[in-house]
Amino acid sequence: MTTAKIVYASMTGNNEEIAEIVEEAFQNHDVDVETTEISQADASDFEDADICVIVTYTYGEGDMPDEAQDFYDDLLEEYLTGKIYGTCGSGDLFYEGHFCATVDDFDRALAQTGATKGAESVKIDLAAEADDIEHLEQFVTELVAKAQQNG
Template sequence: MTKAVVVYATITGNNEDVADLVTDALENLGVEVDEKEITMADVADFNDADICVVCPYTYDEGALPEEGLDFYDDLREADLTGKIYGVAGSGDTFYADDYCRAVDDFGKAFEDANATKGSENLHIDLAPEADDVKKIDAFAAELVKQAKN
């Protein structure tokens, strides 16, 4: 059975909602999912997973989540060769160039860890709405397809 670990960081609850939707979409595709808040997670949790997902928020002017800095640093130094990754997160388009920057930063960290991109980074404006659920379902389907290749 395909296994996934979904890690999220949230202040407003939007990224927990994103993580819940990713988890639901993966489970609907027959994946066994372990969802964790970032302070309760360790990069080693990805060792037993086929699919690794992070749902971070972007703070202020493009900053990573404070409580996820150690996780981010550990991720950049990990070796996730053979793992499929995806990054999805909520942001606020008000911040223009800094919109969802943490999503892209975590994507780069997965690349540094030699993981294989399973889907394009998914940026969601504020709380996920009906059209975002469709994007999340497609995101999850791409991850599963890559994991089965």
């Protein structure tokens, strides 16, 4: 059975909700999924999953959330060749030059681990609405297809 690990950082609850949407979409694909808040997670947790997903927000002018920094640093030390990954999260279009910058930071970090990108990142303005939910469900469909291709 395909397994997925979702790690999320959420200040306002928007990204926790996004993580729940992604988790439910994985369950709809019969994927065994585990979701953990980033301060409770360890980067090595991804070693036990076929699909690695990070859901994060961006703070202020493109800054990484404080609670995500240690996980990010540890992630750069991981070797995740053979894993499929995806990143998503919410931001505020008010910060247009820095919109969802941390989603991109984690995308680059996961690529450096040797993992394979399974879907384009999904970036959401504030809270997920109906079209965002469709994008997240498509994101999961692509990740699962890539993992099955890989497996």
